[in-house]
Amino acid sequence: MVRMSSQEELSSDSSSGLVGAAALLLTLGGVLLWLVMLSGPVKLGTGLLEASSHLDDAQQTLSEGRFRPAVYQTFAAKAGAAKAREGFDSNSPLMDLVTLVPQVNDAMGELDHVLAGASHATEAASGTLEIGLSALRGPDRIIGPDPDGDGSIILLDRIEELGGVVAEVRRDINAAGDEFAAIDLARLPKRVHEDIRDGIEQARETDEVLADAEAGFELLPGILGGNGPRTYMLGFQNSAELRGSGGAMLQFEFLTIDNGKAELAEETGSIYKLDRKRQTIDIPLPDDAWYVAGIEDAQRFGNSNWSPDWPLSARLAVDYGRASAERCVTRGDNACPEFPHLDGVLAIDPVVVRNLLPGIGPYAQGAFFIKRSTVVDTLLNKAYARFPLPFERRGYLGRFVSKFFEKMFDPERPTELVQAMGRSLGNKNMQINMADPAEQAFVERMKWDGSIARADSGDYFQVVEQNVGGNKLDYFAAQVNRMNISIDGRDARHSTSIEVGNNVVLPQPRWFLGDSKAAHRPMLNLYVPPDAELISADAGELCPGPLDRRCNGRIDAPPGLATWTGGTPPEHSEGGKKVWSGTLQIPPDETGSFDAEYLAPNAVVEREGRNVYRLMVQRQAKFHPERLLVQLKLPAGASDIQAPGFKKDGRRLTVDRRLMSDTVLEVSWRS
Template sequence: MTSNDDGQTRDKDLHGPESQRGRTRGESRRRIIRRIGFGVLGFVIAVGGAGALLAHQVSSVRSQLVYAMDLAPQLRADVESEDHRAAEIILETIQEQTSAARSTATGPLWKAASYIPVLGSNFSAVREVAVSANDITIRAVAPLLDRYGSLNLQTLSPTDGRFNIAEIQEAAPSISTAANTVQLSYQRLASLDLSRLLPEVAQPVSEATEQLEKLTEILDTASSTSQLLPAMLGADGPRNYLVLVQNSSEARATGGIPGALVILHTDDGRVSLGEHTSAVALGAFRPTLEVDSEQVALFTGRLGTQMQNVNLTPHFPTAAQTATLMWEERHPDQKIDGVLALDPVVLSHLLEATGPLDLTDVQVLAQIRTTGLPSSLTKDNVVPTLLSEVYKEIDDPEAQDAYFAAVAGRVFSAFTEGQGDGTQLAKALGTSIKENRLYLWSSHPSEQSIVASTPLQGSVTGRDAGGTAFGVYFNDGTGAKMDYYASRTVQLVKSCQAGEYSQYTVRVTVTNNAPNDAGTTLPAYVTGEGVFGVEPGRIRTNYVVYGPSQAFVETATVDGQSVPISSGRHGQRPVGTVPLELGPGETSTIEMLFSGVVQNSEPLLRVTPTIQPSKEVIGPLERDTCG
């Protein structure tokens, strides 16, 4: 009984309420586990599928962008060869590829991938590249190609001395749209943090950003030019422009002494040359014309006494305004609408496009008959002729400047008459602007505000002087034409940073390449005959160095020896000046130290243009080795 009772009791225990609850809990746990298992399996399958799909999308986007980029050179070739239909076909293909890449890279899966830790930033970067590529193709390249006829450089070149203003005006909106689109795309890519990207992503993004930066500069200049040209070419009435032909044999901060002067007339697109004369012929101005006192403190009152000295300051707007006042005082019946400055190297660039030119000026031809000066100008002989040979053959300074002005006028005539290839002429002007050999100022405030946004402005204060900007400018102290024999190199050296501020040393190395017997064999007008206290054959130059805004100029040395430094400020920029005199064959190095540089951007260095190629003058940034 007992055992049966015990068995029944145990059986009751096994099938009672408590046992039922336990079995229910166990089955629930098993069901939950099964569900979790199936869920995990489903998640793994989904992730695997998404991963495979994402990998496919990455491959597709990469292929589409690479294919589009590979077609770009062909598009450029078709445009340059004027095969408009072929260019349209290539552009359609590029649009298809970039649109497909954009669609994928902005899709939900790609967006989700951009949130993946570590790798997500790479997906975001590629998305920005795809969007930028598509924007540029549709909103920049396509509108420009639609305006192809108006934008053709041959069409934009003058014909019989006249520019087609209407075509320039029609093209302006397309150029402006393209410039804005590229600018926004550049800003989008420039804002990416490359340090967070994989190398295989960071490198092409960096390269694309650099290319967009260059394209931005080109299109911004083109946009500004298309806005300026109609009015400047006389669309709203006749204009007069004063052209300063800067003589690089006697250095001035913006390039050279403005010895030759030419008046340029424009009216309804037609361009013609007016009076050409010399700065000497204008004489001295008494009383001295009023010039900005801050610049007078740096460069003396000579800025307002003679046309030859208006560009002792590197700030071209000041030089141009002063030159305008001087011309209008001597010619009260003639209003100047703007000032253009260039040097003989610009003329050589233009002659490369136009080809050789025969001189036609009656007075110049008379001089040629009695001298050894060439009767035909080429890209190779124009610089030595104007900066050296003319002084050996012509004694009278006014006659020298007249020859100079006549040569410049002949080159201008060829340009305005449309002689030469339009593409080559545009390239010549672009090279001249890039080398800071071409400056422009307008007396019309609305136009000057546009000029101020271009590389033509020649300003040392304001927007272009922001950041870590340095400038090294040369002003002749010999009172002669000896700079033809000077060669210079300029370099920045960044010191190890201490705290929040940086230090930079500006290093200028100068050589006098004149022959040893220059004092006796070179013409007196070239050596100066010691009139200004410089022994014939020697070169004396004042080196004016600008540092970044709010920095300080500390010390200066010549060949390692401390020298006195004349210092001041222009705007918020520190300015130091050191004179240097060298005999034939001598070389010296000036070093000027700037402290308290708060800017941390890549440094920008501007230097007075000379007859040397700019790439030979400006050296690479050097950094001191930190221990």
Template sequence: MLVALVAYTVVTAVRLWVAYDEMVEARGRLLSVEASLRQEGLDASPATLAEAESQALSAQVTFRSARGMLDSEPLLRVAGWAPLLGSQISAARAIAGIGYEGSEISLDGIAALRTLNAMTAEEDGTLGEKLGLFVEAIEPQMEAVEHRLAAIRLRREGIDTRWILPPLSNFVEQLDARLVRVEESVDRYRHGRAVVNHVLGFDQRTSYLMLGLDNTELLPGGGLIGIYGVITFEDGRIVERSFSEVDELYYGWQARSGGEYVEPPGPLKRYLLRDWTWNFAVSNWSPDFPISARQALSFYDRAGADPVDGVIAVDFAGLEGLLAVLGSVEVEGYGVTVDSQNVTEEILARIGKPLRAEDGKHAFARAVAAETVENTLVADQDKWVALAEMLDRLTEEKHLLLYVNDHEVQDSVRELGWAGQVRVEPGDYVMAVEASLNSSKLNLVVERELDLQIELDEAGTAHHQLILRYRNGLDDWAPSHDVQLVRDIMLDGLYGGYLRLLVPPQAELLEVAVDGRPVGAEEIIQEAGKASFGRYLPLPSGSQAALMFTYSVPAAANVSRATHEYRLLVQKQPGIRAAPLDVAITLPPGAGVESVSLDGQVLPDAPLKIAMTSSADRELVVRYEL
């Protein structure tokens, strides 16, 4: 009897292993599909799509076969009643069903990419028009994906992970990670569709206030507003566009209001505006772009301008990125060709030097902006994919920002990561915010580095020392440029930087020092849901300085479970260019690190000293045991 029972168990285990082995093979094919499509992205070739389709169909057949074996094999059906073995068989059936649905999702994705390929091959229609048609055309596939994801989630919830053993448990862990990514992709599509339809005027005709941000004269919300425009969209096309001088808006407001005065924020008044009113050009004092956008709209409305549906802002880095894809642009009337390498300095060189006196001091910048906006929407088909990828990168790096008056659409903008808002999330937080308050373009040459050292104690308090190292590189830049240009845009070479450090609201400031000398904070306030510590830092040409903030954040780490977790979000200020960022974390005595991840990716060897760049928001998660 015992021998028969052992034989029965062995045979059942072998059949279960055969089914598992088939599923591993099928999973490998789906991973191959994912890798090939991820590598080529939206620009996947017909050959790549054909190979991916073949692999997905093969995986589908294999998962169907494994599921059939698990459902129909008599020994496995009987073994399903055994407590531990039954849990393995039940989990294997669920995984086979999940694999089959995953194969279908892969096929739906391939069909969507084929639709994109077909549309880019058609010659009629602009990028904006085709974008709207594309999101409509792939709606059936996306609905099918959502239904399949719901089926997968239901099967996954039926797997009791307490009783399944390796290798099935490893399979489920990997499934969970990939399922989250697929669900996030579908959510991004839904939010993207809402934003495209609204902003590009597919729902109804829309008009947007466009801000040209000069991030060589940095402000917290991206840069000095040098020019502005109004762009009207209908069915994916620009039907009206105009760009104007900011001075015209200012003087129109002052004439209309009889000289209205709006009190500026304290540092802006002390170091730049003095007796002048707060105004449109410097309205973006908040590093939270939705707040800055609403403030710009407030000054815009004061001038009696026509209502708009939201705000689009782009800085010089955004302009450079677009021209890197679009190619050079010949600026009509000026005999000048600008490209991604020279556009910033060509615009700066022509501020205050119009062809005609009546054109205004930013006439050249307005001409470049108008040409670039137009060329973006009517770009050739072979540039569409690269353009879409560049726009996504520029929004991630906060060189292109969007604010929509409609609250539901703005929620989608935020979910896509295009809003540039100060994020409120559990854990620790830091954002270094910079403002140039000496009316010069020195952010073109000022270099900076960030060094953040964090020591965690047993209670979960994080003790911080953040050092911001600055160097005014004008002495290196000036010799290769026209003497008068240097004088015009760099003045006397003194960089007047006002620095704010945004940290969790419960943070306690201990010290502010410059080059090791305590100087204290000029301002300690709460803004955008954070504590804010402010300090002015003058930096003459060729000099360097280190500004250090020492502070502590209680309850920065979650120590309520056996595995403690420390989360740190380092947010990038809108408009500022990437800088080196070094983070070093010291755990409490006796603690052992379990894992370290950066931006959702687990880092090999779990390092506690990490060198990166502040090109975008960075999120660090450290799990440790104590």
């Protein structure tokens, strides 16, 4: 289902991008209109103008999710392009007359490419519109009633048909780009050259999007059980109690899809159906499983996702789950769920629920009415007050998750559901790991895998929090990453401060506050390039024991993993990165910080005569997205500075943003 939605995103966000690229290509004809409007046939000039204008309008309406107005605009654009071609091919005396002027004749000779590109661009827009209109709505939509019973089914034949439409759209986009690439710029005024080059680049970028779509449509039938039943595990993470991959995993479901029909297993739900009495289990661990190896309570099914590398955390969850199922003993009505062969593991957090509800529609669930504006508060906070007994709360959350997934596969507004899934994947609130190598390669290509980025060069930064206080205070916590970076030759010197505020509102239910009560205890882990050199670090004074919850400072918890030696934090390697760790204790209404000064060697490279500094910043999917403040100081003598996304003040560049997704900041200059 997730893969289906990501490909169908062509009907919304991606579709508007395709039409936008087509519109940009087409408007290149407009730079020549001063010729044809003065002396060419009226059909040629007005046709190009109409086609360009209507495609612009189609792009706007599609980006807003309004398909009906886009129908008129797209067909009007096609009519305009046809009118322009008819005018150009006419035997008008005016056309003969205009060619007597050498400069104008040269430009008119290139109009044939413009018109051919216009025709292909409008055909591409028509194909895009067909996907948007019929994929998720109308009688030919890919989700339809199950002919063998209740509920809905994904129509695999229709998916294959739409894959063919995507291939046609891609051919038209390529053909449009080829036509504009064939234009002889020497025959045109210099002022139009940049526009034409931009149009060709837009066609190339659109082709990359369509290449992803084609690859996805080829894999989609198999993922949806077209070649036999598929089974996936859905892990529901609680981002109020952060773990590396997003949150403590409290609920799980097994989803089977057979020839497009999705069913949830009845015996799943709370992770404590397998984690009986939180008993740990001994299994072989990979080298990068540093957190799990060092924390005994992490050595079980529902608490093994401490690594921010989702492929690793997913693998550990499966291994622990299977080992726990083999050890499980049924007692009375407390049956042991079977742990099947899995074709994939998906991580989902409450923000995904909020994102998807406009497509699913509001509904009643026990004591609460589930709607977008309140669902996250219900799941992460209010449920602890409404159901103070753990078994009652787990039962309610289990029923909630099961009903939510059922409704997700039979949505009221599929288009909005698809758009929201795309956002959830891009923001890492939803992460995917597949067993099939080809399918996993596609997930990685789309950057849906939630992995630690493997960067061969440049700089890297990620802060991963592990909540070690046994509480849910990440629901209230706020994090700010302050990075002061100075370029020194080929190196980058960092002075970084990670600030966490404990904004808890008291009183709170007992099970919400947990072991540390109102004191927040975040273990902060700073991921940097593997050759980074630590200069100094500070996380406040060590809180004395026995631990006073009023102390604002550093604590050595978990023992060993966060124990400092002589003012130096512990260090380990994971995912090709170096990691420094420190745990803070922060009383209510106070802020704590973990500061580090370090050197990132060889972070600056030379490319085509320019110095290039590239910083990859990865995001942990927190309920409150962390704030990123970057101040970059370039060396003296830096000139011709290019810094997209930065505010510039001489050699000093700044970025201030909410970190909603993984991002790359790149600056280049000449010495």
